[in-house]
Amino acid sequence: MLRPESLPDHLAERITSHSAARSAATHGEFVLYWMRTAVRAHENPALDVALLAGERLGRPVFIYHALSERYPYASDRHHTFILEGARDVEAECAVRGIGYAFHLERPGHRQPALRLLAERACIVITETMPVPPLDWLTDGLADQAPCPVWSVDTACVVPMPLVEKAHTRAFAFRDDTAAIRRDRLQRAWPEVTPVHPAFVPSALPFAPVQLASADIPALVAQCEIDHGVGPVPHTRGGSRAGYARWEAFKHSGRLARYAAKRNDATIDGVSRMSAYFHYGMVSALRVARECAAMAGDGPEKYLDELLVWRELAYAFCYWHAAPTTIEGIPAWARDTLATHERDHRDVLSWERLARARTGDDLWDATQQSLVRHGELHNNVRMTWGKALPLWSENAEQALERLVDLNHRYALDGRDPASYGGLLWCLGQFDRPFTPPVRVLGTVRPRPTGEHRKRLDLNAYRRRVQRPAWSSAPSVLVVGAGVSGLACARTLADHGFTVTVLEKGRGVGGRLSTRREGDWHFDHGAPLMHFGDARTRRFVESWEHDGYLAALQDAHTGRGAMSTWPKHLAADLPVQTGVQVQRLLREGSQWHAHDQRGQAHLADVLVLAIPAPQAAALLGTDTPVDLATLQQVRMAPCWSTMVVFDAPRPVRLTEQLRHGELRLSDARVARCIWQPALPGRPTADAWVAQSSADWSRAQLERPPEEVCAEVAPLLRAQLEIAGTVLHAASHRWRYARTEQGVDSPCLWSAAQSVGACGDFAMAFPQAASDVERAWLSGVAMAGRILGG
Template sequence: MLRPDSFPDHLAERITDHSASAACVSGGRFVIYWMRTAVRAHENPALDVALTAGQRLGLPVFVYHALSEKYPYASDRHHTFILEGARDVEAECVARGIGYAFHLERPGQRGPALRTLAARAALVVTETMPVAPLDWLTDSLAEAATCPVWSVDTACVVPMPLVGTAHTRAFAFRDATAAVRAARVSADWTDVAPHTPAFVPDDLPYEPLRLAHADIAAMVARCEIDHGVAPVPHTRGGTVAGYARWRAFVTAGRLDRYAAKRNDASIDGVSRMSAYFHYGMVSTFRIVRECTERGGDGAVKYLDELLVWRELAYAFCYWHDAPDTLDAIPVWARETLARHESDTRTRHTWETLARSGTGDELWDTAQQSLRVHGELHNNVRMTWGKAIPMWSTNASESLERLIDLNHRYALDGRDPASYGGLLWCLGQFDRPFTPEVGVLGTVRPRRSDEHRQRMNFPAYRAHVSRSAGLSPRVTVIGAGISGLSCARTLHDHGIAVTVLDKSRGVGGRISTRREGQWMFDHGAPSLRLDDARLARYAESWIQDGVLQPMHEGEYVGARGMNTLPKHLARDLTVKTGVHVASIARAGAGWAITDREGAAHDCDIVLLATPAPQAAVLMSTIEQPVAFAQSLAGVSMLPCWSSMIVFDAPPPALVSESLVGGELRTDLPMLHRAWRQSSRRGRSTDEAWVVHSEGGWSADHIEAEPADIASWVSDALRTQLQIAGDITYAVSHRWRYARVQTGLDDACVFDESRGIGACGDWGAAGATRRSHPSVERAWLSGIALAGRVLGRATSRSRPVP
């Protein structure tokens, strides 16, 4: 029987057996190395364990590397970085004669591929990553598999299994592991040679992605992930880019100056290697050897950060049951934070924090660094983290926000070292400090204003505000939800964007009409935001007083439905009353001409209008755009929306039957109706909005609005059994209100020419019709923004 303790010592000490007691290495067709966080084919202990096991069992070994759509905070940023790393490791495996098959989860390529493969394997080897979700994914596979599942520490010089306990102070960890560390810092690593020709099973349950020439941006765009967090242009994933950054750090003398300059956030004084360490794209062992050989104060300090503080956090997460909860901070810290829970504080929503809207210039600049550049200088991160409890309800929410903001935006997020830094902000790895302060109690304070005085803040702000490599001027035509979500996403990544709309205001069909004391939500009557990617926005909008919850997961605007689009447009350059007449190519960009003859030039033009209107604009372009035909195939139904006021309410029995103030009938003229007076902040007059069915509206599309208003108001009065008179009746024609035939793709984009389109017709094919139209519009707009940002950061090959 093959046991972990039968391996060479330098490998055996790194293995954790996750197998059920009954699992043993017997039978099976091959050994799988499930690659996740050691994305390299050199100095990789997990790969060496798999190859050694394969030799002893006489079985071939192959590398299964996968990227799910479902991991926490899955986004274009993380996906792109991982795929770039996968491209390098694929090439490295080819050079070493090791089989490698990458599984990118996407439409047509979903399903439990690993479990299917594990059922045929003799052994599954992966890396030890002691934080969610990878730790419980490992255990879950081990519970389901009939073969053993082992994880191997590929990240730490002092193997996590040898540490033995969750140390809570750096000095204690440093002293306890000193002898083990000293014996390993200079040790060379010899890679295990493959014993068979490169092997990949010929019956893989997925189509492996060939990465050498893959269009990574296009592949990422197909995945159902958060397209609102863009790749970072100046930080490419992969072994090649990682070692290039390390060499530049060393050869420029910055390693030698590290001890003196590492805390100055206004200069490039740190290595910026944490993302490469997190994904194991570079070997920690190699970096440690090189630092040890170089010597000097800078190298000594760098090694202390890498070998003590980083490995302290890894070992803590390995030996602690719940490193992502408040149970991970000391009792004294939990108690002092609880005692100060009622202290006065300014409450900021998640959206305010994410979009750098607190008004604290240093904090907002730090958050901008995270959001745009995917990184945060460690010295600033401590002040950034200490501020969040001041703006949160309690310690639990503080930790949730620390984790969310860091993991969502930071390329090194979801890492044990990240948890080390985040938990430190709430007292972990630290001691109590007196005197007590508000909110934090005896947890060490770190005030933003004091930090700002210690640094060259203008230089830091200039450093963060530098372009991330994204410089196109973008014009979005259409200020509905899709256009605004697209523009906001681009704006938040530092893109210069202008929104044009022919109407007097923003919002499109998310609209509210006011007539004296009456207010009518005559477009979309409510919102459903069921997609998990929108949950954090919905929560923030409720807290900010933008939305009000209704019933069964529905929301309405707090001061009319157009409250939301006004909120989205708040920071944007929006020009209303601009009716675009034509679009023409102008050099490498576009010339947009409105009906008044005014020109609006840009590098990229994005159409966020109903598909038929977009198709008309596309027809003004001399050379046809590839996706124009797709847009022409979208069909939309109209809707007559009628606004009606009666001078008396319906009988009590009728009123009681109107759950949520909504009426549905089988009459096409009265398809759905909403009682406006049942909404908070509205007049108590008997005001209604009626939407007529799409087919009926199409049949009467050219009717006079006054005739429609008369027919509908009479029919509604009869339906509601109202004896009184009709005080007010007006009808509005929405010519393109409901998607009849949409596209499966969330948006369309011609990358080579810089033109695209989005709307609620996106992701509206047969498989996605259950998504509410407003939700589809929002996701379509963000998806198109993601295509633009992906285009700006696209790189087909790694840079040497």
């Protein structure tokens, strides 16, 4: 019977059995190593346990490495980094003769592969990661699998199982683990040699990705994840890139100067290795041994950060019952934060925080570092984190936002070291400080104003506001509807130079508001629905900041439908009244010629206009990747705006839903009573929208003729006693998509041109054309950010 204690001590001390009563299944075909957070095939304790288990059980070892769309904060940034790392693992395994296969979850590839493989295994080995969701997934597999499931500490020099309790102060952890640490730092790591040939099970329950030849940006674009957080090109994933960075840090003299220079966020004084440690692409054990062999204050301080503060957080999460919740901070901190919960604070929306729009110049610069570079210098990270309680409703929301902003943007987010730093901002691993201050009470304060005095803010901003690309391309977006604005603001937030051209007088497209004197008409899309989880945090922010109003299961612009798109365009260089009539690609640039003959130049072109217009503009030069634009079919809509001098009959009140009324006559199929929408004028104004079939049949009629027919019909249908004070009709030639394409957006990397809009049907959770347009615009930005 295979038990942890039967293995060599240096491995046995790292093992946690999640199914202690279960012995290895003698009928199992192979030892399954479920790779997750030790993305390397060298100095990997979990892999060594798997190889020895295979030797003892007489079974081959197979490495199953997977990437789900459903992990928290899944984005192009994390996906790309993991896939780049997996490419190195695939190559390492080929050299060592170890079977390996990578499963990327995406449409058409969402099989329950792990469960099916575990049913065929004699034992499952994985890494210990004591934070959600990986700890939950490990226990869940152990409950279902017919064989034992072991996790192995691959991250710490002092194995987490040996620490035996959750320390709350660094000095106590340092002292209690000193002897173990000294001993383990002196040991070379003995690599286990595979005894079986490379093995991959027959009839795999998934189609493996061949990473050596894979188009990683194209694969990432297929996944249903957050495409609004782009990759970080100066921090490539993988062991080769990680060790290259470590060697440069050692040999440049920066490690020797680490103790003196580590707190200066304006210089390159730290190792920037945390993302590689987080994903286990670099062995922290190897780095620690190399550092321990060097003399000086720099290596000594680096080891203290790596082996005390980092491993303190890992052991705390391993031994604490709820380490990622507010229960993870000390009772004194919870009490003082609760006592000061009613202190005055300016609660900011998630969007203002995420997009670095707080108005605090230092804090906004730190957040820009996260958004653009996927990292935050540790010294300013503490100040960044201490500010969030001042802008949150309570400590619980502050922690939620700390976790969200860090994990969403930081490449090193989502591991115990992250939680250690985030919880420290609320009092963890610390003591009370007096006198108490507003909001934080006796939790140690760290005001941005004080930090600003010891930091060259201009130098720091120059450092973090630069794009992550050595030469970021300029982007021209044609169309200032929701899709174009979503694309443009995502790129601008990442530091790209973006210009938006719009042929209309204002932004928003069908979300525009038409004003006739004192009357307002939302004559395009007066109501919107949102259902995709990726838009939820934005919608909540737009509600909080007064751009959207909720109407039970729908939303509308507050005051006017145009309020929301105007907000989206607020930070962007938008040129209205510019109609692009001709496109030329000369050399590496696009030339968009407008109605005045002016040429607008950019490296990348995005067409965020109705698909038929985009196809016509590209003409015979349409790249093959955008050829499906020709397949898109869109329906027209006539909207007629009417004001009566008498109110609606009382009987209509019960029939109105969000001010909307459905009628059987195709000419007035959908009617919206404008005063029912928040912030609209009280005049008895209506918008009647004709059906697609009727609008198509009347497509070329003059607006005056349509208005003359529809306005009196609406009055009769509503049984309004008064007369028509005002009436006008507007034709939306491309009102909604009838036949779209099964893609988030269309992109030609070879010609640097793309198209996005509500024609993109690859969003099954989207509840409306408007939401599809938003998601498509973000996906378009993701393709550009992916390079």
